[in-house]
Amino acid sequence: MAETVSGESKTEVKVYDSEEELAVALAKYTADLSEKFCKERDVFTVVVSGGSLIKSLRKLVEPPYIDSIDWSKWHVFWVDERVVPKDHPDSNYLLAYDGFLSKIPIPADNVHAISDALSAEAAADDYETCLRHLVKSKILDISEESGFPKFDVMLLGMGPDGHVASLFPGHPLVHEKEKWVTFIKDSPKPPPNRITFTFPVINSSANIALAIVGAGKADIVHKSLGDDKSSDLLPVQMVSPEGELVWFLDKDAASKL
Ligand SMILES: O=C1O[C@H](COP(=O)(O)O)[C@@H](O)[C@H](O)[C@H]1O
Secondary structure, eight states, X not given: OOEEEEEOXXXXXXXXXXXXXXXXXXXXXXXXXXXXXXXXXXXEEEEEOSTTHHHHTGGGGSTTHHHHSOGGGEEEEESXXXXXXXXXXXXXXXXXXXXXXGGSOOOGGGEEOOOSSSOHXXXXXXXXXXXXXXXHTTSSEEOTTTSSEXXXXXXXXXXXXXXXXXXXXXOGGGGXXXXXXXXXXXXXXXXSOEEEEOHHHHTXXXXXXXXXXXXXXXXXXXXXXXXXXXXXXXXXXXXXXXXXXXXXXXXTTXXXX
């Protein structure tokens, strides 16, 4: 059972007894949004992070959702990627491919991976161009509020330092206001070269789920959801979508709340 510990209009914090329960709930959340957006828009644009999030998506590719979701309408994107070949163990694409893309009947053209054949700078430009084409072909919405692309859902993790995507605490990239996609060459977490969505894109989303598990993240979850805003905001505290934000925590991650 989930306990909702905070429920402002746009932000909900759900705490589950185990990671297993969290994974079940995350699958239902995603499947429900898939049904809603497939009905409304005839497509479903889904952004994923790398890291532990992918393991928590495993229930999505099991019954009943593996059979009930209309995978042909899905378009999958990455919120960040490391500049490594797609078959490298650090690749966020490879993680998602092994974890769920290889198990679903999604058309290959609907899997919008970041290029691994370019420099970080060129791959960021290339991905932004890809997004602009998808806006023109009406796969991707544009937010009327911000003018940035508006994805139907972003399924994200958070690092133990409070980073999201490849936007790290204290790094100037967290203040990027113009670009849709940018690059970092000095990531404090290896590998150093990465591509990432910027906050204007992340925060134009219709929905964001933050899935966070484990006692190792309890301190930063406590800090992120606490009232002390005296120091600079952590990247995770800057996540503020146009639509709804749901924190999915297991009880270990929520143990200091
Ligand atoms: O480097 C990254 O880390 C974050 C968090 O990963 P986690 O394993 O601590 O959940 C991830 O969300 C991001 O996509 C990835 O590139």
